[in-house]
Amino acid sequence: GCGERMGVPTPKQFCLVLERPLISYALQALESVHWIEDVVVAVTRENTEAMEAIIQRYQHKRVSLVESGVTRHRSIFNGLRALAEDGPDTKLSKPEVVIIHDAVRPFVEEDVLLKVVIAAKEHGAAGAIRPLVSTVISPSADGCLDHSLERARYKASEMPQAFLFDVIYKAYQQCSDYDLDFGTECLQLALQYCQTKAKLVEGSPDLWKVTYKRDLYAAEAVIKERISQQICIVKDVKEDGEHVGLLEEMLKNEFKHADVTSKALGPAAGDLPRVTLERCCSFVCVNVMNSDFHETQKLLKLLEDSHLSIFYPLVVISVHFLAYNSVSFGEKMEDLRQIRELAKEVKKRNILLYGLLICYPQEELKLQQRVGQGAAIIAALIKERNPSLAGQLLVA
Amino acid sequence: GCGERMGVPTPKQFCLVLERPLISYALQALESVHWIEDVVVAVTRENTEAMEAIIQRYQHKRVSLVESGVTRHRSIFNGLRALAEDGPDTKLSKPEVVIIHDAVRPFVEEDVLLKVVIAAKEHGAAGAIRPLVSTVISPSADGCLDHSLERARYKASEMPQAFLFDVIYKAYQQCSDYDLDFGTECLQLALQYCQTKAKLVEGSPDLWKVTYKRDLYAAEAVIKERISQQICIVKDVKEDGEHVGLLEEMLKNEFKHADVTSKALGPAAGDLPRVTLERCCSFVCVNVMNSDFHETQKLLKLLEDSHLSIFYPLVVISVHFLAYNSVSFGEKMEDLRQIRELAKEVKKRNILLYGLLICYPQEELKLQQRVGQGAAIIAALIKERNPSLAGQLLVA
Ligand SMILES: [Mg+2]
Ligand SMILES: [Mg+2]
Numbered sequence: 001g002c003g004e005r006m007g008v009p010t011p012k013q014f015c016l017v018l019e020r021p022l023i024s025y026a027l028q029a030l031e032s033v034h035w036i037e038d039v040v041v042a043v044t045r046e047n048t049e050a051m052e053a054i055i056q057r058y059q060h061k062r063v064s065l066v067e068s069g070v071t072r073h074r075s076i077f078n079g080l081r082a083l084a085e086d087g088p089d090t091k092l093s094k095p096e097v098v099i100i101h102d103a104v105r106p107f108v109e110e111d112v113l114l115k116v117v118i119a120a121k122e123h124g125a126a127g128a129i130r131p132l133v134s135t136v137i138s139p140s141a142d143g144c145l146d147h148s149l150e151r152a153r154y155k156a157s158e159m160p161q162a163f164l165f166d167v168i169y170k171a172y173q174q175c176s177d178y179d180l181d182f183g184t185e186c187l188q189l190a191l192q193y194c195q196t197k198a199k200l201v202e203g204s205p206d207l208w209k210v211t212y213k214r215d216l217y218a219a220e221a222v223i224k225e226r227i228s229q230q231i232c233i234v235k236d237v238k239e240d241g242e243h244v245g246l247l248e249e250m251l252k253n254e255f256k257h258a259d260v261t262s263k264a265l266g267p268a269a270g271d272l273p274r275v276t277l278e279r280c281c282s283f284v285c286v287n288v289m290n291s292d293f294h295e296t297q298k299l300l301k302l303l304e305d306s307h308l309s310i311f312y313p314l315v316v317i318s319v320h321f322l323a324y325n326s327v328s329f330g331e332k333m334e335d336l337r338q339i340r341e342l343a344k345e346v347k348k349r350n351i352l353l354y355g356l357l358i359c360y361p362q363e364e365l366k367l368q369q370r371v372g373q374g375a376a377i378i379a380a381l382i383k384e385r386n387p388s389l390a391g392q393l394l395v396a
Numbered sequence: 397g398c399g400e401r402m403g404v405p406t407p408k409q410f411c412l413v414l415e416r417p418l419i420s421y422a423l424q425a426l427e428s429v430h431w432i433e434d435v436v437v438a439v440t441r442e443n444t445e446a447m448e449a450i451i452q453r454y455q456h457k458r459v460s461l462v463e464s465g466v467t468r469h470r471s472i473f474n475g476l477r478a479l480a481e482d483g484p485d486t487k488l489s490k491p492e493v494v495i496i497h498d499a500v501r502p503f504v505e506e507d508v509l510l511k512v513v514i515a516a517k518e519h520g521a522a523g524a525i526r527p528l529v530s531t532v533i534s535p536s537a538d539g540c541l542d543h544s545l546e547r548a549r550y551k552a553s554e555m556p557q558a559f560l561f562d563v564i565y566k567a568y569q570q571c572s573d574y575d576l577d578f579g580t581e582c583l584q585l586a587l588q589y590c591q592t593k594a595k596l597v598e599g600s601p602d603l604w605k606v607t608y609k610r611d612l613y614a615a616e617a618v619i620k621e622r623i624s625q626q627i628c629i630v631k632d633v634k635e636d637g638e639h640v641g642l643l644e645e646m647l648k649n650e651f652k653h654a655d656v657t658s659k660a661l662g663p664a665a666g667d668l669p670r671v672t673l674e675r676c677c678s679f680v681c682v683n684v685m686n687s688d689f690h691e692t693q694k695l696l697k698l699l700e701d702s703h704l705s706i707f708y709p710l711v712v713i714s715v716h717f718l719a720y721n722s723v724s725f726g727e728k729m730e731d732l733r734q735i736r737e738l739a740k741e742v743k744k745r746n747i748l749l750y751g752l753l754i755c756y757p758q759e760e761l762k763l764q765q766r767v768g769q770g771a772a773i774i775a776a777l778i779k780e781r782n783p784s785l786a787g788q789l790l791v792a
Contacts, residue, residue: 129533136528145587209529217614329733330726334725388773388775389790
């Protein structure tokens with residue numbers, strides 16, 4: 001089993017990305033790994049309430065809080081103590097291996113966690129590394145270059161790191177106050193105080209530490225990209241004309257690297273598969289025959305049961321068609337206007353509902369163009385996930 | 397005067413950010429500094445044509461191309477040679493100071509360029525530095541930790557760097573093939589071969605090197621933020637009712653850190669100030685009385701003369717109002733539908749035109765809410781600058 005703790009809480013880890021605090025993404029990543037038994041978060045006294053609210057709101061499991069110290073190392077030491085002391089008042093017990101991670105590295109995956117844990121079991125300590133992006137130099141006291149390091153011979157030490165609990169706990173118990181106040185590297189403590197040479201494991205670029213404002217932008221874009229990897233087209237069993245087929249084809253073209261599937265919905269076809277509700281954040285609901293939102297509402301009802309909307313804003317696009325020889329554009333827009341109220345309602349459950357009207361032209365040739373434009377609009381809505389545009393009725 | 401060259405061309409510098417190659421942003425930043433005389437770009441033979449097309453399309457000035465070498469240092473050496481050899485066939489002449497910069501650092505500003513140049517004049521060499529984000533470690537041959545460096549004692553060496561031309565040229569002439577093939581640090585060459593200790597200058601975080609895909613996301617977000625810093629509300633001189641005033645107030649609320657100004661347009665008021673056309677990328681055109689686009693077209697005509705649309709997609713939002721007691725929603729939507737064709741036309745000139753209809757409710761109380769919603773939609777459109785949604789008519 002593995003305990004787990006977070007770095008020093010800074011405002012950064014409470015920054016909202018897609019309206020959710022950054023730390024919640026890291027917790028989600030850790031709790032999705034079934035063999036991690038406990039997660040210990042070091043948090044300042046003034047942030048404890050905020051942290052508890054986050055745990056409750058996003059239903060995080062297996063998380064215990066300890067008070068953070070004034071430095072990173074002191075916070076980690078507090079986390080280790082909580083795991084070491086098996087008092088009757090705590091549900092924590094001493095693990096064989098402990099992982100150390102930062103709250104501001106939201107994209108840690110099971111793969112690299114497993115690698116550092118296995119390496120820690122063999123070597124006593126292990127940590128993720130990355131190639132250096134910039135050359136590292138040593139300044140002299142007068143602010144001039146003293147010497148530069150050969151870039152290829154050094155690495156950036158990243159997170160996660162893993163340790164045999166006894167190794168890292170002993171290191172923290174034995175290290176000096178100077179280490180605790182000015183040190184930055186846990187692997188170094190294990191080396192210095194336990195003669196444990198950490199195994200270095202190549203990590204992915206996604207392990208980077210969210211440090212600057214631009215990193216928050218990057219994190220948001222990465223998350224948006226990830227939750228747009230799976231698109232589910234929902235249609236009534238009765239509808240399967242060329243309209244839906246063409247749109248599906250065009251959507252596959254827009255989302256070349258995503259998984260676009262289509263599901264029939266209805267009494268005969270049953271509900272959406274459980275796996276779709278557990279993984280898919282982007283839905284396109286196609287309505288050919290009617291101007292109402294019955295189909296869309298059926299889908300929205302199903303999504304109520306999806307826990308995914310706790311974590312991410314789900315997108316639902318209700319697609320309608322207008323043939324050149326049917327009612328006028330103005331009338332159709334009036335008919336569909338109720339989407340506004342519907343969108344307002346489901347926004348409370350973190351679902352972003354948009355409408356799309358595809359106007360069929362008289363000429364067959366322009367049909368492809370129109371549907372292609374519709375697919376481009378759908379792609380834009382899914383990729384951007386803009387809450388201010390929810391309830392809008394777009395036209396292709 | 398300062399010559400200037402770019403690092404080794406990699407695909408990254410040709411990556412599109414807001415549909416413009418990354419390198420064009422760096423060139424734009426450099427040519428906006430009037431005291432930089434020449435910019436020398438090292439480019440591979442196979443990328444020369446692409447580079448020439450970029451220079452022409454974005455009207456870059458003072459740029460010369462040299463063939464890049466197989467390594468970064470060899471490319472820089474080629475750039476320096478072009479500046480050194482004053483043949484009759486070249487418009488380049490030897491500068492006193494040369495700046496070395498990377499094409500993948502688009503946000504370099506005059507401030508830091510000036511600092512490194514002044515420091516180079518005094519010390520012979522100077523370079524921008526940043527604090528290390530991660531601890532740097534040295535691996536042993538078996539992939540384990542050998543030792544870690546004390547983070548506070550080291551810095552990341554970034555760009556730009558500046559040198560007395562004679563210093564850095566001599567360094568490149570004297571250094572070994574090993575240096576040219578495996579070295580990464582120009583400051584180190586100046587130190588080793590000319591005993592010149594470079595002055596280190598603290599740079600801003602925006603100097604970072606666009607390396608990973610997430611950096612492209614971050615760069616795009618930074619650029620979008622920058623070009624949304626100035627919002628110009630355009631209205632007819634005849635219109636200045638409470639409608640416009642309320643919207644203006646709400647927009648200022650949405651763009652707390654941006655400069656929101658309003659200009660009257662018309663025969664009496666004259667055109668937009670030159671400074672607005674030279675700096676503003678975001679326009680809100682307010683139409684209270686009419687359902688047409690005369691006002692908007694007047695603005696679009698003025699923007700034709702703006703060179704800014706060569707560099708950035710301009711956003712124009714044509715705002716209309718619908719009173720509860722006037723024509724129906726459907727009719728109004730029909731009336732405004734021509735925006736579609738207009739948007740298609742101006743998109744060719746890199747202008748993204750959107751429509752916004754604000755429906756006035758019967759109750760005064762809800763008015764604020766509606767206009768506030770309109771302002772939120774305007775903010776979303778300006779911040780996202782999504783080309784797929786151009787021509788859409790949104791409703792608040
Ligand atoms: Mg315990
Ligand atoms: Mg010359």
